[in-house]
Amino acid sequence: MFVALPFCLGMASVLIHTWHHAQTLASCLLVSVLSVLVVGVLLFAFAVEGFVCILMAVPIATPLAMLGGLFGFLLQRGGAMAPQGSMMILLAILPGTVTGVEKVQTLKPPVNTIETTIRIHAPAEKVWRNLIAFDDLSRSGEWLFRLGVSQPIRAAIDGNGVGALRTCLFSTGTFVERVEGWEENRYFAFSVVSSAPPMQEFSPYDIHPPHLDGYFLPESAEFHLISNSDGTTTLAGKSRYRNAMWPGPYWRLWSDMIIHRIHLRVFDHIKRLSELG
Numbered sequence: 001m002f003v004a005l006p007f008c009l010g011m012a013s014v015l016i017h018t019w020h021h022a023q024t025l026a027s028c029l030l031v032s033v034l035s036v037l038v039v040g041v042l043l044f045a046f047a048v049e050g051f052v053c054i055l056m057a058v059p060i061a062t063p064l065a066m067l068g069g070l071f072g073f074l075l076q077r078g079g080a081m082a083p084q085g086s087m088m089i090l091l092a093i094l095p096g097t098v099t100g101v102e103k104v105q106t107l108k109p110p111v112n113t114i115e116t117t118i119r120i121h122a123p124a125e126k127v128w129r130n131l132i133a134f135d136d137l138s139r140s141g142e143w144l145f146r147l148g149v150s151q152p153i154r155a156a157i158d159g160n161g162v163g164a165l166r167t168c169l170f171s172t173g174t175f176v177e178r179v180e181g182w183e184e185n186r187y188f189a190f191s192v193v194s195s196a197p198p199m200q201e202f203s204p205y206d207i208h209p210p211h212l213d214g215y216f217l218p219e220s221a222e223f224h225l226i227s228n229s230d231g232t233t234t235l236a237g238k239s240r241y242r243n244a245m246w247p248g249p250y251w252r253l254w255s256d257m258i259i260h261r262i263h264l265r266v267f268d269h270i271k272r273l274s275e276l277g
Contacts, residue, residue, distance in 0.1 A: 003064060003247065009035050010065030014072025025073050032069025036061050049209055050201025052147045060250050109242045111219065114256055116263035117236040122274035124185040124225045124233045130273040131188060131223060131235070132166070133157045137269045142261065145171075148200040149258055152266050165193075172196045181222060189222035198258075216255065217242040235270065237263055 010032030017023055017031045040058065043049040120127050136154045145151040150172040157166040157179075166177040173196025181189030198216045201207050218241045226234040239259050245251040 006061035006064040007068040010068030011072045014069045018076035028073040036065045047205035050203040118267040126274040148202040215244040
């Protein structure tokens with residue numbers, strides 16, 4: 001969806017642009033870029049996609065569309081006007097075929113790990129109490145969260161020790177977590193039993209695109225509390241997740257950044273609660 005479709009879109013728009021007359025490379029590239037912008041606007045207007053997902057896709061969709069436009073330009077430059085009709089049919093079929101192949105694949109995406117640390121001017125005992133459960137965070141004013149990315153609200157735990165269940169309420173729903181590691185005042189770990197959507201699309205409509213369901217897969221997290229000689233505590237957290245959207249390296253840039261921002265939101269809250277006593 002994020003690779004084949006922009007390429008075919010850019011190439012098809014240039015084939016139409018050069019159907020009757022040869023055009024310059026600059027005009028072909030411009031048409032290929034405009035095709036992405038027009039489709040993006042239509043996807044938003046007809047409640048197919050939200051603004052944030054379109055915004056995230058633009059940096060990768062635009063160069064791919066330009067590459068498709070370049071292929072279209074080279075085709076018309078070679079004087080191959082006759083095959084353009086056949087090429088248009090092929091370009092119409094290719095994205096659907098590739099998407100179908102993706103759906104039958106059983107390959108598991110790799111596990112990604114994000115680590116965040118913070119120094120808290122409070123003993124580990126206080127930090128521990130605010131780590132395993134905490135009261136409401138104030139709503140974030142960061143643009144990512146304001147545009148619909150899921151943000152943490154509060155956490156509660158039922159029981160103590162390994163096997164206890166922890167619930168973490170986010171703006172899009174509730175994460176249920178099973179405690180897998182428990183060393184009081186030192187180490188805390190959990191696996192994700194069930195999760196909520198990673199975001200609520202920024203849109204005038206109530207939409208739920210398929211790629212928000214099952215493509216971002218949080219798996220587990222662990223936290224270490226390190227007591228320092230000056231009475232402070234270093235809180236280090238790691239989250240592990242899988243991202244099934246392709247190309248993985250590109251989408252990991254976004255997911256890593258978002259998870260790191262969520263870490264900082266929670267860690268800053270824990271720091272504030274612990275230092276205030």
